[in-house]
Amino acid sequence: MTGAAAFTAWLAASVIVLSDGRRGLALGLALMAVAFAPLAWIGGGWPAATAVLAGGAVAAIQRLRSGTDGWGLMPAGSTSRLILVIAAGVLALWIAVSVTSGPSASIRFAAPAVIGLMGARMLTAHDPAALMTAVAGMALAIATAAGLAAAAPGLAPYLVAALIAAGVSALRVSEARVA
Amino acid sequence: MWPDGFGLSLPPAGRALIIAAVVAVALVAALPPANVGRTTLLTWGVVAIVAMTAIASVPTIDLAILVALAVAVLQAAAAGRRSFAARLRAPALAVGLLAIGVVFARIQGPPILARFAAVALVAGLGAAVGTLPFIHEFDPDERTATSPIPWLVFVGPALVIAVVSRADELVPSAGAAFGAMLIGLGLLNIVWGSVASWGTENGAAAWHYSFMADWGLALCGFGLAVGDGQRAAVLVLFGILLNRLPLYLWSRQALREKLLNDRPFNLLAAAMLAGAAPFAGFAARVLLLRGATEVYWPLALVIGLGLLLWLAPSLRLGRSLGMPRGRQALGVGIALALSVAIGVYPQPILALAGL
Numbered sequence: 218m219t220g221a222a223a224f225t226a227w228l229a230a231s232v233i234v235l236s237d238g239r240r241g242l243a244l245g246l247a248l249m250a251v252a253f254a255p256l257a258w259i260g261g262g263w264p265a266a267t268a269v270l271a272g273g274a275v276a277a278i279q280r281l282r283s284g285t286d287g288w289g290l291m292p293a294g295s296t297s298r299l300i301l302v303i304a305a306g307v308l309a310l311w312i313a314v315s316v317t318s319g320p321s322a323s324i325r326f327a328a329p330a331v332i333g334l335m336g337a338r339m340l341t342a343h344d345p346a347a348l349m350t351a352v353a354g355m356a357l358a359i360a361t362a363a364g365l366a367a368a369a370p371g372l373a374p375y376l377v378a379a380l381i382a383a384g385v386s387a388l389r390v391s392e393a394r395v396a
Numbered sequence: 397m398w399p400d401g402f403g404l405s406l407p408p409a410g411r412a413l414i415i416a417a418v419v420a421v422a423l424v425a426a427l428p429p430a431n432v433g434r435t436t437l438l439t440w441g442v443v444a445i446v447a448m449t450a451i452a453s454v455p456t457i458d459l460a461i462l463v464a465l466a467v468a469v470l471q472a473a474a475a476g477r478r479s480f481a482a483r484l485r486a487p488a489l490a491v492g493l494l495a496i497g498v499v500f501a502r503i504q505g506p507p508i509l510a511r512f513a514a515v516a517l518v519a520g521l522g523a524a525v526g527t528l529p530f531i532h533e534f535d536p537d538e539r540t541a542t543s544p545i546p547w548l549v550f551v552g553p554a555l556v557i558a559v560v561s562r563a564d565e566l567v568p569s570a571g572a573a574f575g576a577m578l579i580g581l582g583l584l585n586i587v588w589g590s591v592a593s594w595g596t597e598n599g600a601a602a603w604h605y606s607f608m609a610d611w612g613l614a615l616c617g618f619g620l621a622v623g624d625g626q627r628a629a630v631l632v633l634f635g636i637l638l639n640r641l642p643l644y645l646w647s648r649q650a651l652r653e654k655l656l657n658d659r660p661f662n663l664l665a666a667a668m669l670a671g672a673a674p675f676a677g678f679a680a681r682v683l684l685l686r687g688a689t690e691v692y693w694p695l696a697l698v699i700g701l702g703l704l705l706w707l708a709p710s711l712r713l714g715r716s717l718g719m720p721r722g723r724q725a726l727g728v729g730i731a732l733a734l735s736v737a738i739g740v741y742p743q744p745i746l747a748l749a750g751l
Contacts, residue, residue, distance in 0.1 A: 329496060329499050332492055333496065336489065339492070340488070345481075351488075355465065355495070359462055359495045360462070362499045373456070374462060388469065
């Protein structure tokens, strides 16, 4: 179950990296919320899972309402992005399975993979909708990574990440501000 | 009683820096620069202090990183001259690096993993503050609140304190590597910040580089991991907040009008910025050199040589204040007096910071 969730989280991050349209970005966020919810359960129980799911769902719905129209999946010139998502997935899988040990292998795979991919998206994107989606994804990944801590992180990181994900997706950056 | 994970506690160093930030904001808001509204200054100052307090007081490093992410987005979303992407890029890189560092620090694996964690944490701190090689894009004509300056002055110090104070638990086996990288990054910024501050054509950019040079000293101090180093770093951060930031804000109008001056007042300001005795910078430098000598004396030699580079850019920055009159002259006078007071008797500040 958690293995599938971790793989889905990487897939969701890949969709966000490979999409420029609002539907693609929203799909990525929705998938990420569904994937991170069971991983958040490991660190913070059902309240954490609920917070992540709710925050991600609100963020995905908000994302559907702004940004470039359509899916925008793999537009022309996105070969480098495709290579990036595959390389990040392979590297994260190698670190989680071969290099590291201990509990929560699924978080060890999903958290660095998603953080890395969202960071790369933020560094390369210019469109505010893509940037805000990457911020939302990054926040959810950071909260999920809190489950790796030796002490139980409590509900706080999950709730804060959910608020950030929902908040940044509702934030509108006007064209005048972008200029 | 707070629910699990929501408890807030302010460590002494964070508390001291927040008090310094409150004093700095009060000073600038009470004696605002020409053509800047007091309400605007006060609003942005309060936002910065709230952000600092949140980062410094949260119970876990994850929450500190998440708060920094929220601050980055909110600052980038405010109207500014640079593009939204340009404003978000560097802080987002910092958040990503810090998060990766924390993940690597927490998972079990070979010793090299702890060193990678230390690399990511130090790189993340550099990116958050905006030091070399992660200098934030700077537009000299942009207003200060939406420029990279708040990261150098308010958010950066809080984040550095949050990470450095937890370094022992995050990377216990790579503590030496963590400290060595901070010192290396610090030395790089001492040299680059001073030389660039002297050589750049734009006056506002010169101030920006001078913040980086000061940060070089602070990073060296934090990296030394001895009492004197920590004390020096805290005093440098106090200097950034109480002296360099107000002087930068008061110099903006003179810079726009290209009014340079060599009056004694300007020379005094230059001496303060250069860390001459009896100003606070001098006490910080003495403590830093003492700490470096304690750890490895050739390091003190290198830092000492680096300190000489401060003189020329400080004279330039002092001249860029123009001829302060009225409330600005009073403000510069208060900043000078505060610096002398801290330089002559730094003990209350250090005690406040738990050092």
